[in-house]
Amino acid sequence: MALYYDAVIIGGSFAGLSAALYLARANRSVLVLDTGAPRNRFAAASHGFFAQDGSSPGAMIAAMRAQVSAYPTVTFIDRPAMDATRADAGFVVDLGSADTVRSSAILLAHGIADILPSLPGLAERWGRTVIHCPYCHGYEFKGQRLGVLNMSPMSIHQATLIPEWGPTIFFLDGAEIDDETAAMLGARGVAVEPAAVTGLIGEGTNLSAVALADGREIALDALYVGPRYQLNSDIARHLGCAIEDGPLGPIVTVDEMKATDVPGVYAAGDITRAGHTVTFACADGAMAALSIHRSLVFGNSL
Numbered sequence: 001m002a003l004y005y006d007a008v009i010i011g012g013s014f015a016g017l018s019a020a021l022y023l024a025r026a027n028r029s030v031l032v033l034d035t036g037a038p039r040n041r042f043a044a045a046s047h048g049f050f051a052q053d054g055s056s057p058g059a060m061i062a063a064m065r066a067q068v069s070a071y072p073t074v075t076f077i078d079r080p081a082m083d084a085t086r087a088d089a090g091f092v093v094d095l096g097s098a099d100t101v102r103s104s105a106i107l108l109a110h111g112i113a114d115i116l117p118s119l120p121g122l123a124e125r126w127g128r129t130v131i132h133c134p135y136c137h138g139y140e141f142k143g144q145r146l147g148v149l150n151m152s153p154m155s156i157h158q159a160t161l162i163p164e165w166g167p168t169i170f171f172l173d174g175a176e177i178d179d180e181t182a183a184m185l186g187a188r189g190v191a192v193e194p195a196a197v198t199g200l201i202g203e204g205t206n207l208s209a210v211a212l213a214d215g216r217e218i219a220l221d222a223l224y225v226g227p228r229y230q231l232n233s234d235i236a237r238h239l240g241c242a243i244e245d246g247p248l249g250p251i252v253t254v255d256e257m258k259a260t261d262v263p264g265v266y267a268a269g270d271i272t273r274a275g276h277t278v279t280f281a282c283a284d285g286a287m288a289a290l291s292i293h294r295s296l297v298f299g300n301s302l
């Protein structure tokens with residue numbers, strides 16, 4: 001017979017562990033499934049989360065997990081949730097190899113995966129000198145030579161913001177911009193480089209220059225990108241949850257209590273929003289846990 005938990009949390013990182021902590025403190029049985037690949041694992045340090053500014057992502061999650069593990073009603077299984085289906089009043093979660101567990105509620109907190117451009121030298125610098133969020137890593141490069149790679153219309157917004165942190169070059173990568181956009185970038189002091197970009201150059205994960213198709217190399221210390229992303233799991237789709245098109249990828253639709261439109265299914269963290277930070281993910285997890293607890297006490301209608 002499949003083991004039963006009040007809630008199965010799919011994803012044991014910032015959102016999932018925050019939810020597990022709150023549910024554990026409500027004496028509820030929780031299973032946390034995790035594959036150990038938080039989105040910010042490429043960065044040496046995480047910034048902006050109060051009391052942990054500058055800590056390594058791995059150390060933050062290890063500390064969270066150790067604290068959550070102290071509660072006897074929480075179980076961890078370091079395996080992926082393969083699928084989930086509705087059964088009776090709850091759900092059956094498939095762990096693969098014929099193993100299943102049952103639960104009253106499911107929290108989707110499995111995060112997203114960035115789809116990086118296949119530019120030589122870019123992937124190995126991701127989270128170090130190739131970055132996407134100025135609030136996370138911009139301060140470390142303030143006053144240095146900054147670039148923004150044109151990847152989508154969102155890149156124009158990024159290019160107008162980044163001069164807050166230092167002199168900025170917008171690499172059009174062979175594309176064109178209209179006069180109005182050029183004027184807006186000019187007003188922000190952004191230099192525009194039209195040539196196609198062919199690769200990134202530097203020692204180790206450092207960046208020293210961007211190589212262009214015409215043979216020039218433009219000195220640079222950090223390059224901002226705005227990659228599209230995909231959900232780490234199709235379980236939300238399989239359960240029938242509504243999913244919207246966000247500016248850079250899919251967003252699982254939730255209400256202000258982090259409930260999806262499928263009763264008993266909740267979602268938290270990066271998969272539920274366009275702006276992504278550890279702080280938001282932890283807050284989402286806490287809110288989802290309160291919502292799940294109320295549904296366990298009062299039913300899904302409240």
Ligand SMILES: Cc1cc2nc3c(=O)[nH]c(=O)nc-3n(C[C@H](O)[C@H](O)[C@H](O)COP(=O)(O)OP(=O)(O)OC[C@H]3O[C@@H](n4cnc5c(N)ncnc54)[C@H](O)[C@@H]3O)c2cc1C
Nearest residue numbers: 011013015036037039040047081111127136269270277278
């Ligand atoms: C390079 C980089 C640097 C960043 N730096 C910062 C920063 O400095 N400050 C900041 O606030 N934010 C930063 N972020 C954003 C931050 O990483 C995310 O907002 C945060 O990790 C979201 O937390 P989450 O719990 O929603 O998802 P994640 O942290 O991505 O966790 C999802 C978890 O679910 C697991 N999982 C996936 N699929 C399954 C499955 N099927 N079954 C079980 N488990 C599964 C994964 O292994 C992972 O452990 C950064 C992001 C990137 C890409």
